[in-house]
Amino acid sequence: MTQFPDLTSFSLEAVLTILGMAAVTYGMRLGGLLMADRLPQHGRWAHVLERLPGAVLISVWVPSALSAGAIGIAGAAATVITMALARNLFAAMAVGMVLVGVGRYFIGN
Amino acid sequence: MSRPGQTESQTENQIQNQPQPQSQIGHFDADTIRRGALACLPLLPSTIIFGAVLGVLAAQRGLSLGELLFMSLAVFAGSAQFVSVDLWRETIPSATIIIATAVINMRYILIGASLRPVFRGRPLWVKVTGMHMVADENWAVSMTQKDLANPGFLLGGGIFLGVVWATGNTVGYLLGGGIPDPEVYALDFAFTAVFAALTIGMWKGKVDLLPWIAAAIGSVIGHYTLPGTWSILAGAGAGVLVAALTWREDMDDDSLEAEFAVEGRDAYGAPEGTNAAKPATETAMETGQ
Numbered sequence: 281m282t283q284f285p286d287l288t289s290f291s292l293e294a295v296l297t298i299l300g301m302a303a304v305t306y307g308m309r310l311g312g313l314l315m316a317d318r319l320p321q322h323g324r325w326a327h328v329l330e331r332l333p334g335a336v337l338i339s340v341w342v343p344s345a346l347s348a349g350a351i352g353i354a355g356a357a358a359t360v361i362t363m364a365l366a367r368n369l370f371a372a373m374a375v376g377m378v379l380v381g382v383g384r385y386f387i388g389n
Numbered sequence: 390m391s392r393p394g395q396t397e398s399q400t401e402n403q404i405q406n407q408p409q410p411q412s413q414i415g416h417f418d419a420d421t422i423r424r425g426a427l428a429c430l431p432l433l434p435s436t437i438i439f440g441a442v443l444g445v446l447a448a449q450r451g452l453s454l455g456e457l458l459f460m461s462l463a464v465f466a467g468s469a470q471f472v473s474v475d476l477w478r479e480t481i482p483s484a485t486i487i488i489a490t491a492v493i494n495m496r497y498i499l500i501g502a503s504l505r506p507v508f509r510g511r512p513l514w515v516k517v518t519g520m521h522m523v524a525d526e527n528w529a530v531s532m533t534q535k536d537l538a539n540p541g542f543l544l545g546g547g548i549f550l551g552v553v554w555a556t557g558n559t560v561g562y563l564l565g566g567g568i569p570d571p572e573v574y575a576l577d578f579a580f581t582a583v584f585a586a587l588t589i590g591m592w593k594g595k596v597d598l599l600p601w602i603a604a605a606i607g608s609v610i611g612h613y614t615l616p617g618t619w620s621i622l623a624g625a626g627a628g629v630l631v632a633a634l635t636w637r638e639d640m641d642d643d644s645l646e647a648e649f650a651v652e653g654r655d656a657y658g659a660p661e662g663t664n665a666a667k668p669a670t671e672t673a674m675e676t677g678q
Contacts, residue, residue, distance in 0.1 A: 290455055298463055300490075316503070329502060332632075338588055359581075380575040
């Protein structure tokens with residue numbers, strides 16, 4: 281049986297770096313929530329906060345669909361349309377991914 | 390052996406018979422955690438493959454498997470981990486890595502802020518414990534649940550993704566290669582697809598239209614002009630700006646569901662400002678926290 285590689289070797293430098301990464305990431309996760317808790321529940325700020333998740337989500341996938349080329353744009357469009365019609369996450373993802381997979385196989389990027 | 394199966398199924402029946410609003414279910418209810426985990430199931434193949442790709446990269450860069458798994462569970466942010474592991478050297482450039490992580494993960498400020506309705510009325514300790522396992526994927530899945538998810542649902546998805554992610558890491562690290570290229574099976578597109586699909590569930594009415602267009606344009610401009618993940622912040626910033634500019638007094642929707650992404654067409658078409666005659670109980674719940 282081969283020795284299980286390296287599970288227990290931790291260098292201090294690595295652990296401190298990872299702790300630093302974890303601290304900034306968790307700090308922003310919790311900080312964002314606690315900041316939002318201090319914003320008013322009504323009016324302009326509440327309205328802006330309600331639009332935030334959609335805006336973030338769109339900003340995550342629109343550029344990545346673009347960088348996947350024409351087939352990526354087609355795949356994203358197919359995913360959105362399937363979701364709007366079928367309201368099924370699995371189906372929507374499958375349609376988009378199959379389209380992109382098949383498109384890449386036959387056409388390339 | 391006595392199994393607590395009876396009580397379990399009883400609680401399940403109770404929940405099925407009389408559905409409670411998510412905001413009234415316990416902080417980290419076991420059944421809710423399980424549902425949250427199941428809701429992230431479509432992400433299993435792509436998460437495990439990308440986890441494996443990171444494992445291969447980590448082995449090449451000289452991280453130990455223990456260090457990689459520690460990072461995956463302590464940081465729990467895929468794109469930042471890819472960049473960090475890529476920057477990893479014999480002498481670790483700690484400052485560079487931590488700054489890069491902060492920049493890439495800056496979107497979590499916005500994601501955290503948008504989770505306000507999920508944690509509404511919950512004590513601080515629930516927020517402190519519930520906000521760690523928040524990745525883009527379980528956040529998006531939770532935000533689009535009917536009547537919105539609660540902290541347990543979010544945590545369930547996070548635990549599921551964390552386990553799958555760490556499993557992928559381990560497989561990739563041990564194999565040290567031979568991982569199928571994610572692009573061949575369009576697995577890289579899975580993340581684009583899941584976020585694109587879930588956007589549909591976030592639509593709450595025509596108030597969303599202009600901010601969403603602004604977000605799309607902003608992120609595309611950011612994509613071509615800014616490095617890395619700044620495009621997310623550019624798009625979100627543009628969306629927020631337009632949302633702030635297009636707000637009018639009469640748009641205020643004070644119902645408890647207003648901040649929730651509600652499935653079903655009725656909620657989508659509800660004209661703004663028609664919720665003035667909301668039940669008094671809801672007002673009490675909102676102001677009571």
